[in-house]
Amino acid sequence: MTLESLRLQNFKRYAEYEITFESGLCGILGRNGRGKSTIFDGVFFALYGEYKGSKELIPTAGSTGGVKVELNFEIEGKSYTAIREFRGKALTAYATLKEADVSIITGAREVSTAVTKLLGMGKEAFLHTVFASQKELTALSSMKNDERKAMMRRLLGLEKIDKIEEMIREELRELNRELKSASGFLLGDDVLKAHREDHKSKTETALTLETRIKQLNEEAATLKSAYEAAKVLVETHQRAKEERQKKLDSLDKLQQALALEQKQLTALDEELKTLQAQQSRYTSQLPQKARFDALEKSLSEQESLKAAFLKKEGLEKEQEELRKSYTARKEEVAQLIKETAPLETLKTQLIQEQTQFKALKSAFDTLTEQITRTTAEIASNRTNIAGVQEKVSRITELGAESACPVCTRPLLENYDAVLSSLHREIIDVYQRQIDEAQIRLNTLNEQKTQQQKALTEAETRQSTTDKQIALLLSKTHDLAKAQEKFREIETRGLANKTALAQLVNINYDEKVHIALRGERDTLKPQVDALLSLEALIATIPAKTEAAQKLGAQIQTDTQSIAAQQKLISEDTYSEKAHADAAVHVKTAESAKDAKAVEHNAALLEQTNLRRDIEAIDKEIKRDETNRASLKSRENDRDDYEKLKAVMAEFKTHINARVAPHIGEVASEMYSRITRGRYQHIEVSPEFDFYIYDNGERYPIERFSGGEIDLANLVLRIAISKTLGELSGGDNIGFLAFDEVFGSQDEERRIQIMEAFHTISESYRQIFLISHETEIKEMFEKVVEL
Structure with missing residues (x-):
């Protein structure tokens, strides 16, 4: 199986997206969150109606319409299309599988079943064989022993053995119930004795009848042989008659053919005479x-x-x-x-005017800030005056007994002095500062008015110059078009001049x-x-040759007629002997049929006896069967008990069988990636991983992060190949890996790419998903998102 194209509509982050898959090593690159992994979620969803991940399938935010995924793929030269849809508000599932453009299966479950049959593997085997992520690769070496075993058993589908063990336990419970129930259906001893005596009597009668039937068989055989011999003689006469008729028919055909050939020869001779006469007239008119x-x-x-x-x-x-x-x-x-000549001067003038405008604008903004600060200063002093006036009002209201606003003691004899001090503070400090600030504010406002006028004038000059430049730029475009048209006319004129020079002598x-x-x-x-x-x-030579051939054929046919007439005269067939043989065969057939009637009557009696004997046999055998079945169920119960114990051993056995194969595939790639630095990766039956360094075996945890990442990668590739072989998915022609480069430096990335080039002999398409766009030169083909 290879992928051809995928179209996504309202699927996860894609409102509308389409990709064409090509052969070779392809990089699918882009920053995180750009939807790289979603592409293969769409592939898996199209095939099996599910997709990787735990989130619910939600149409793209803000989109309209339902969800639709359409995957085109090829298997053994045939093109297929799998279409999955969620329609309506309820997102009802629809699915179709097409071969070429013809729909062959509809329905979500039906399409999943058909895809499983086509690919030779179910969704879990397909997922574990074809897809691998960085998280899954890291998990291989970072898991604890029991967790790793569980993961490998899940990848290999061994968790199904657990279900089988539960089925065995349920079967044992059912067998025990059946054993208890079956004991009540056995026959008693008296019934069995009566059945056996009746069986003996009827068997003896049947033996006597069998002797009589044997005698009748012999007599019937003799009569049948006589009939067959008579029948053979009639058939011999019939064949002789047919042979004679064939000879007569052949003679008739030869005579008819000879007459036709003689007629054709006469016609050809006449036609040739006419053509030869016309030939002289043809020569005179050449x-x-x-x-x-x-x-x-x-x-x-x-x-x-x-x-x-x-x-x-x-x-x-x-x-x-x-x-x-x-x-x-x-x-x-x-x-x-001429009209566009002032353009450069105006551009220089515009730059000067823009510089002047910026300077004026900066000065205007400075004045505005100064006015704002001065206005704030006046407002602050007025607030201070209001505060002092409030103190004076409180002191005046309370008189000499009021508290000092500084030390809070009664003023008494200081009452007048404090009031006088507060009045001076208002007039000499705050009011003076307000008056000075107001003078500055008036000056600043006058300057702002003048600056505003200058700024407006500068902006007007700049706008005028800008419009003049725009007009001249438009004319510059017109000039370019006019020059291009001028060159075209000049070129065409020269071409026409050349062409006319070649035609000058035409008359x-x-x-x-x-x-x-x-x-x-x-x-x-x-x-x-x-x-x-x-x-x-032109037909004269052919007709002459045809006339010669007809003459030769007439001579041959004349000789054939004479030979056939001689064969007929020598024929020995006798009509009377044929009729006598037919009468004899009828007499023999009547004797044979009479004996058959007598024989059939004896057979009918024998059949009735056998039916009675068989009925007794059935009763006896049914009881024996029930007893044997009871014994068989007891044996089955024992077998299931043994099978229950064997299943545990089978788990260990399958692990020991698969692990070495994974190690062999991984070792070859790891040695190549590390350029012989590490010779071998060992996968134990318990799925512990070891790397051989200079002939010494070490646990995978001993090595650096980059080396472990490389080991995880080749182990996952080896697991994919092994799973593909075990699941029967030999026709899967692609792999997809998500973020496999991990912490690798540039040299290791190149080595990883070499590893993927190595396995490309086994897979027509390999897709690597990565957020590191700087590696795109390493790929044969790249899709950037």
Whole structure:
């Protein structure tokens, strides 16, 4: 199986996406969250109706319509299309499987079943064989022993053995119930004795009857042999009669053929005489054919001259128009060059005006900030005055007993001094600062008004210059177009001039052309008749040869007729002997049939006896069967008990069988990736991993992170190949790995890519998903997301 294309609609993050899969080593690259892994979620979903991951399948946010995934793939030269959809608000599942463009299966479950049959593996085997992620690779070496065993058993499908063991336990419970129930269906001893006595009596009668039937068989055989012999004699006479008739028929056919051949020969002789007479007339008219051929050649030359002459006239007219256009375009270009001359000066002027505007704008912004600060200063001083005035109001209201605003003791004799101090603070400090700030604010506002006017004038000048430049730029484009048109006209004019130079000597006379055509048309009927006569004359040699062959065939057929007549005269068939043999066979058949009736009556009696004996046998055998079944169930129960114990041993056995194969495949790749630095990877029956370094075996945990990542990669590839072989999925032609580069440096990445190139002999397509876009040069093909 290889992938051809995938189309996603409202699937996870993709509102609409389509990808074509090519052969070879392909990198699917992009930053995290760009939907790289979603592509293969879509492949798995199209095939089996599920996808990797635990989140629910939700249509893309903000999208309309249902979910649709369409996968095109090829198996053994045949193209298939798997389509999965979720339609409507309830997201009802629909599925279709097509071969070429013809739908062969519909229904979600039915398509999954058909895909499983096509690929030779179910969804879990497919998932574990084809896909691998960085998380899954790391888990191989980082898991504890029991966890690793569980993961390997899951990958290998050995968890199914657990289900088998549960089935065994359930079967044992059912067998025990059946054993208890079956004991009540056995026959008693008295019934068995009566059945056996009746069986003995009827068996003796049947033996006597069998002797009689044997005698009847012998008599019937004798009569049948006599009948068969008589029948053979009749058939011999019949064959002799048929042979004689064949000879007569053959003679008749030969005589008819001879008469036809003689008639054909006469007709051919007459036809040849007529053709030979016409041949002399054909020879006398050959000069007319030669003149017609010469006229045809001359007319062809005239047609060529006419075409060249018409082309010359057309070029001369076009050249005149081009001269006019040349002059007009030349003047237009000159005028536009003159009009666009000030452009560079205006661009320089615009830069100066923009610089002046920025300076004015900066000064204006500075003034605005100063005005804002001054206004804030005035407001702050007014707030301070209000605070002092509030203190004065409180002191005045309470009189000399009021508390000092500083030390909180009663003012008493300091009452007037404090009030005077507070009034001076308002007038000499805050009001003075407000007046000074107001003067500055008035000055700043006047400056801002002047600056605003200057800024507006600068902006107007800049806008005017900008418009002039835009107008000149537009004319620059017009100039380029005019120059291009001018060059085109100039090029066409030169080409026409060259073509006219080649046609300068062309002379065409229409009257000569018409005269030649008239002469040709006059001769044509005569030449056509001559050509028809030529075709007839050409048949003379063939007809002469046919006449000779007919003469020889007539001689052969005459000899064959004489020979056939001699064979008929020598024939020994006798009509009377044939009739006598037919009478004898009927007499023998009647005797045979009478004996068969007597024999059949004896057989009927024997059949009835056997039916009775068989009925007794069935009762006895049913009881024996019930007893044997009871014993068989007891044996089954013992076997299931043994099988229960064997299943545990089978788990260990299958692990020991698969592990070495995984190790062999992984070792070959690991040695190549590390360029012989490490010779061997060992996978124990308990799925512990070891690496051989200089002939010494070490646990995988001993090595660095990069080396472990490499080991995990080759182990996962080896597991994929092994699982593919075990699951029967030999027709799977692609692999997909998600983020396999891990912590590898550039050299190891190159080695990993070499490893994938190595296994590309076994897989037509290998897809590597990575967020590291700088490695894209390492791939044969790249899809960037």
